[in-house]
Amino acid sequence: xxxxxxxxxxxxxxxxxxxxxxxxxxxxxxxxxxxxxxxxxxxxxxxxxxxxxxxxxxxxxxxxxxxxxxxxxxxxxxxxxxxxxxxxxxxxxxxxxxxxxx
Amino acid sequence: xxxxxxxxxxxxxxxxxxxxxxxxxxxxxxxxxxxxxxxxxxxxxxxxxxxxxxxxxxxxxxxxxxxxxxxxxxxxxxxxxxxxxxxxxxxxxxxxxxxxxxxxxxxxxxxxxxxxxxxxxxxxxxxxxxxxxxxxxxxxxxxxxxxxxxxxxxxxxxxxxxxxxxxxxxxxxxxxxxxxxxxxxxxxxxxxxxxxxxxxxxxxxxxxxxxxxxxxxxxxxxxxxxxxxxxxxxxxxxxxxxxxxxxxxxx
Amino acid sequence: xxxxxxxxxxxxxxxxxxxxxxxxxxxxxxxxxxxxxxxxxxxxxxxxxxxxxxxxxxxxxxxxxxxxxxxxxxxxxxxxxxxxxxxxxxxxxxxxxxxxxxxxxxxxxxxxxxxxxxxxxxxxxxxxxxxxxxxxxxxxxxxxxxxxxxxxxxxxxxxxxxxxxxxxxxxxxxxxxxxxxxxxxxxxxxxxxxxxxxxxxxxxxxxxxxxxxxxxxxxxxxxxxxxxxxxxxxxxxxxxxxxxxxxxxxxxxxxxxxxxxxxxxxxxxxxxxxxxxxxxxxxxxxxxxxxxxxxxxxxxxxxxxxxxxxxxxxxxxxxxxxxxxxxxxxxxxxxxxxxxxxxxxxxxxxxxxxxxxxxxxxxxxxxxxxxxxxxxxxxxxxxxxxxxxxxxxxxxxxxxxxxxxxxxxxxxxxxxxxxxxxxxxxxxxxxxxxxxxxxxxxxxxxxxxxxxxxxxxxxxxxxxxxxxxxxxxxxxxxxxxxxxxxxxxxxxxxxxxxxxxxxxxxxxxxxxxxxxxxxxxxxxxxxxxxxxxxxxxxxxxxxxxxxxxxxxxx
Numbered sequence: 001x002x003x004x005x006x007x008x009x010x011x012x013x014x015x016x017x018x019x020x021x022x023x024x025x026x027x028x029x030x031x032x033x034x035x036x037x038x039x040x041x042x043x044x045x046x047x048x049x050x051x052x053x054x055x056x057x058x059x060x061x062x063x064x065x066x067x068x069x070x071x072x073x074x075x076x077x078x079x080x081x082x083x084x085x086x087x088x089x090x091x092x093x094x095x096x097x098x099x100x101x102x
Numbered sequence: 103x104x105x106x107x108x109x110x111x112x113x114x115x116x117x118x119x120x121x122x123x124x125x126x127x128x129x130x131x132x133x134x135x136x137x138x139x140x141x142x143x144x145x146x147x148x149x150x151x152x153x154x155x156x157x158x159x160x161x162x163x164x165x166x167x168x169x170x171x172x173x174x175x176x177x178x179x180x181x182x183x184x185x186x187x188x189x190x191x192x193x194x195x196x197x198x199x200x201x202x203x204x205x206x207x208x209x210x211x212x213x214x215x216x217x218x219x220x221x222x223x224x225x226x227x228x229x230x231x232x233x234x235x236x237x238x239x240x241x242x243x244x245x246x247x248x249x250x251x252x253x254x255x256x257x258x259x260x261x262x263x264x265x266x267x268x269x270x271x272x273x274x275x276x277x278x279x280x281x282x283x284x285x286x287x288x289x290x291x292x293x294x295x296x297x298x299x300x301x302x303x304x305x306x307x308x309x310x311x312x313x314x315x316x317x318x319x320x321x322x323x324x325x326x327x328x329x330x331x332x333x334x335x336x337x338x339x340x341x342x343x344x345x346x347x348x349x350x351x352x353x
Numbered sequence: 354x355x356x357x358x359x360x361x362x363x364x365x366x367x368x369x370x371x372x373x374x375x376x377x378x379x380x381x382x383x384x385x386x387x388x389x390x391x392x393x394x395x396x397x398x399x400x401x402x403x404x405x406x407x408x409x410x411x412x413x414x415x416x417x418x419x420x421x422x423x424x425x426x427x428x429x430x431x432x433x434x435x436x437x438x439x440x441x442x443x444x445x446x447x448x449x450x451x452x453x454x455x456x457x458x459x460x461x462x463x464x465x466x467x468x469x470x471x472x473x474x475x476x477x478x479x480x481x482x483x484x485x486x487x488x489x490x491x492x493x494x495x496x497x498x499x500x501x502x503x504x505x506x507x508x509x510x511x512x513x514x515x516x517x518x519x520x521x522x523x524x525x526x527x528x529x530x531x532x533x534x535x536x537x538x539x540x541x542x543x544x545x546x547x548x549x550x551x552x553x554x555x556x557x558x559x560x561x562x563x564x565x566x567x568x569x570x571x572x573x574x575x576x577x578x579x580x581x582x583x584x585x586x587x588x589x590x591x592x593x594x595x596x597x598x599x600x601x602x603x604x605x606x607x608x609x610x611x612x613x614x615x616x617x618x619x620x621x622x623x624x625x626x627x628x629x630x631x632x633x634x635x636x637x638x639x640x641x642x643x644x645x646x647x648x649x650x651x652x653x654x655x656x657x658x659x660x661x662x663x664x665x666x667x668x669x670x671x672x673x674x675x676x677x678x679x680x681x682x683x684x685x686x687x688x689x690x691x692x693x694x695x696x697x698x699x700x701x702x703x704x705x706x707x708x709x710x711x712x713x714x715x716x717x718x719x720x721x722x723x724x725x726x727x728x729x730x731x732x733x734x735x736x737x738x739x740x741x742x743x744x745x746x747x748x749x750x751x752x753x754x755x756x757x758x759x760x761x762x763x764x765x766x767x768x769x770x771x772x773x774x775x776x777x778x779x780x781x782x783x784x785x786x787x788x789x790x791x792x793x794x795x796x797x798x799x800x801x802x803x804x805x806x807x808x809x810x811x812x813x814x815x816x817x818x819x820x821x822x823x824x825x826x827x828x829x830x831x832x833x834x835x836x837x838x839x840x841x842x843x844x845x846x847x848x849x850x851x852x853x854x855x856x857x858x859x860x861x862x863x864x865x866x867x868x869x870x871x872x873x874x875x876x877x878x879x880x881x882x883x884x885x886x887x888x889x890x891x892x893x894x895x896x897x898x899x900x901x902x903x904x905x906x907x
Contacts, residue, residue: 011203011206011207012199012203013203014200014203017196017199017200017203018196020196021192021193021195021196024192024195025189025192028185028188028189028192028343031343031344031348032181032185032348034348035344035347035348035349035350035351035352036351036352037352038350038352043350044349047344047345047348048344050344051340051341051343051344051345054340055337055340055341058195058333058336058337058340059333059337061199062195062196062198062199062329062333062336063329063330063333063334071141071544072140072141072144075141075144075145075148076144078148078568078572079147079148079151079152079572080151082148082151082152082155082572082659083151083152083155083158085659085660086152086155086156086159086576086612087155087158087159087162089660089663090159090163090605090608090612091159091162091163091166092674092675092678093604093608093663093671093672093675094163094166094167094672095166096672096673096674096675097671097672099672099673099674100673101673102673126473127468127877128467128468128469128470128471128473128546129546130882134545134546137545138471138472138541138542138545138546139471139472141540141541141544141545142471142472142475142537142538142541145537145540145541145571146537148571148572149533149537149571149572149574149575150575152572152573152575152576153575153576153578153579154579155575155576155579156575156576156579156580156583156609157579159605159608159609160583160594160605163602163605164600164601167600168600245590245591245592245593246589246590246591246592247590275600278599278600279599279600281592281593281599281600282592282593282594282599282600282601285586285590285592285593285594289583289586289592
């Protein structure tokens with residue numbers, strides 16, 4: 001039993017790539033437009049949400065993660081998780097400083 | 103563990119030692135080699151996530167602390183150039199993905215075209231960055247190089263800002279914090295640009311090799327793995343663009 | 354103590370196999386351009402030993418200075434440089450690469466049944482990066498060194514000192530990438546190059562330990578890299594990121610620095626724990642008790658190790674709520690380490706224990722690491738940490754875990770696998786003596802420091818109140834004994850290369866694929882890829898194997 005390459009011969013079609021490109025360009029236009037509208041605290045949230053969606057599309061389709069092994073998916077997850085720990089726990093310190101002492 | 107499959111192979115076949123010339127001797131099959139190098143590239147990208155992570159942490163802290171300074175400073179960035187750069191980079195990701203597809207379909211001409219387009223788009227991105235950086239240099243917005251807060255304490259002196267945003271003048275100590283914004287701008291986009299330069303150099307190498315047919319004979323691991331790197335660089339910019347350029351463009 | 358499991362071939366007829374990884378090619382270039390993981394391991398062994406003795410000399414200078422309460426041997430600025438360079442050299446140029454780059458590089462592929470690591474050329478690159486970093490660090494030392502402590506705390510390092518922060522910072526940056534590439538290589542190899550039948554739960558626990566440490570290397574070290582880049586930028590350009598005058602926060606550096614440096618201590622200790630698993634099993638002739646628990650606890654240490662870094666910052670100005678959360682999480686991370694100690698103890702229970710040198714070091718590890726680890730819990734409790742931090746209690750704590758723990762584990766591993774790497778046995782009596790001397794010297798050196806710490810002696814000071822002198826003299830006396838204990842192996846190990854007894858394939862009668870090959874091994878490790886058909890630490894399987902002949906070439 002010989003294991004083949006991880007990409008198990010699933011070749012993503014140019015049509016899919018084109019669709020993703022369109023979505024990414026649309027997202028870019030959307031995020032630019034959104035920055036001109038005052039939505040108060042929602043502005044950064046929407047901007048990040050759009051950016052995350054675009055990133056997920058690139059990861060899943062351009063980087064083939066949707067068609068990759070569980071190991072690849074786990075690896076991406078581990079990276080994102082550790083990144084969030086760094087950012088989250090550091091920011092938690094900064095945000096809670098304003099709460100003063102007990 | 104999720105990856106519980108064990109690489110098995112026929113010891114007899116190993117004895118005969120028939121393997122492609124590009125298979126290294128410590129691997130038993132070319133499949134194992136491709137799996138390993140692909141996984142290695144992903145692990146390398148993990149290190150890149152964490153490397154940029156430090157900068158993103160710094161950005162989030164200081165944006166939270168000095169929001170008015172960050173807003174005012176971000177107005178110094180031109181949405182036109184930033185948006186155009188985003189378009190260029192996203193398209194280059196598309197052409198890179200198409201390049202991998204071409205290699206998979208063994209279409210040499212298409213591969214060379216896609217790699218060249220990616221190369222050119224990447225160069226275009228860097229060219230625009232040069233334009234932007236030069237503007238910052240001219241306006242004394244480079245930290246450590248005679249940094250000037252004049253545009254922020256007295257926005258009327260900066261005609262473009264005045265016209266578009268009508269920013270209020272910042273108090274002097276908040277204005278000094280714009281230097282932190284620009285440090286982050288240069289550090290993050292600079293680090294990103296460095297990765298682009300390295301990528302473009304490798305692309306140049308790949309175009310030469312592709313024209314010699316190196317990747318369209320079934321051995322496209324290099325192109326695939328480089329593609330991962332290129333897409334990662336794109337993802338970093340996908341986040342940099344809104345964080346640096348689009349903090350707040352409304353009045 | 355006269356009982357031993359050592360089983361050597363008949364010395365009259367035995368000889369080193371003619372074909373092995375050492376004899377395969379000759380000449381300097383064949384070493385400098387090698388892609389053989391075993392040769393790279395030896396290159397690393399020589400390099401880290403060199404840096405160990407540099408760090409050790411700096412330690413000797415520290416202890417000499419501290420013989421007297423005044424700062425009389427050297428100026429206080431010089432003393433600051435000495436302890437800073439001692440820390441930097443020991444942490445980045447000795448402890449971090451010690452077991453992984455030497456024993457890990459040598460034995461990871463062999464234990465998995467592979468011919469080499471996944472990326473042999475990247476492995477060589479790792480060593481070159483380490484050497485470049487080493488040269489940079491040596492240059493920095495010669496030019497005057499840094500005096501910020503190995504922790505480069507801002508704003509001292511960015512705004513207040515005139516020493517070689519940038520050069521040293523860059524040296525560590527490069528060394529960091531050496532570490533990253535080693536870890537990356539290990540992870541790929543473990544996932545993708547296991548021999549047929551080698552499932553995850555049949556791997557030696559040494560591999561699990563290196564897997565966990567490699568995850569930390571890959572995910573943690575880049576954050577140190579960016580922290581150092583920011584320090585360099587702050588010093589050169591003056592970007593303001595850590596400068597309060599420009600609105601920056603010096604504490605941000607500490608967050609980024611410790612985000613790596615806490616996992617770094619697990620990078621340092623986990624491979625050592627892997628060694629201890631192998632040694633304790635072999636010298637009690639028993640499979641490791643609770644294999645699964647030990648394997649998973651290694652990974653748990655790696656994961657939890659990422660959640661506790663701010664316990665190095667309790668008094669630095671982080672929020673009270675952060676202090677609470679990080680203190681609680683620190684309690685959690687102690688649990689997996691303790692699980693290992695319990696499992697090793699239960700492995701010993703009802704085992705056939707013999708006291709060869711590796712086992713002596715392993716016993717030393719178990720006792721000293723336990724003490725060091727427990728004192729870590731005292732420090733993780735923020736209430737007590739406030740009093741003990743920045744005192745000699747901290748110094749004692751980390752020396753107990755790093756020297757009493759990690760260095761002992763390294764020596765255990767070095768002695769355990771020396772016959773496999775060289776084909777020779779070292780002289781047993783003198784090596785047991787050295788182990789004993791090390792243990793005695795260590796306790797005299799570092800136990801008084803716990804007391805000094807609780808009495809209030811601060812760390813990183815060249816002078817101290819006169820009432821602390823007695824304990825300091827005791828500590829220095831212990832250090833001189835310790836030095837003898839560390840020097841002895843240099844002599845007898847080198848001696849053994851020419852005059853040691855021929856070891857044969859499996860002098861310890863250990864399980865593990867590396868022991869089923871000749872000593873020293875062939876360049877390609879195996880003549881044919883082995884098939885793993887038994888569990889790890891299966892001593893019955895070993896009995897059945899002894900009936901068959903183990904082939905060696907030449």
